[in-house]
Amino acid sequence: MTTQYILRGKTPVPCDDLMEWARWMDTRENIVKQTKVGTMFVSTVFLGLDHSLDGDPPILFETMTFCDDSIACQRCSTWEQAEERHRRAVEQAEALQKRAETIVSSSLAPSHSRER
Numbered sequence: 001m002t003t004q005y006i007l008r009g010k011t012p013v014p015c016d017d018l019m020e021w022a023r024w025m026d027t028r029e030n031i032v033k034q035t036k037v038g039t040m041f042v043s044t045v046f047l048g049l050d051h052s053l054d055g056d057p058p059i060l061f062e063t064m065t066f067c068d069d070s071i072a073c074q075r076c077s078t079w080e081q082a083e084e085r086h087r088r089a090v091e092q093a094e095a096l097q098k099r100a101e102t103i104v105s106s107s108l109a110p111s112h113s114r115e116r
Contacts, residue, residue: 003050005060010079012046012060021048032061032082037093038100040067044086051075065089067096 002014006024015021030046042065050058061082065072074085 005046005048005050005058007046007079012058012078024048032079033086035086035090035093037090038097040065040093040097042066042086042089042093044082044089046079046082047075061085063089065093067093 002016004015004018004021005012006015006021007013007029015024025048030048032044032046033042034044035042042063044061044063047060047062050060051062052059057077059075059077061076061079063074063076063082063085072089074089076082076085
């Protein structure tokens, strides 16, 4: 069972030659997309190794969201799925960023007390 893959365009193909695989992985062509959202960073990459338990289907892509000391991770099989997971992770990060900004701005707003 093949566990090493490279991309031909956006399509994963098995690669049994370890040296060819290592050279390809060194090219940075494995980056699907990376997005900064406030203090968060969303990164989606082609892993080059099958991370499934049984290889059917192979799990070859990973989307990670880095936020301070927290990390969220999702994995999938195809480039298209990876793009969709990245898009959803960015949307979630933007919503979280907006919520954090709302909390901070409301806590910094001057309080208005009525004089009696």
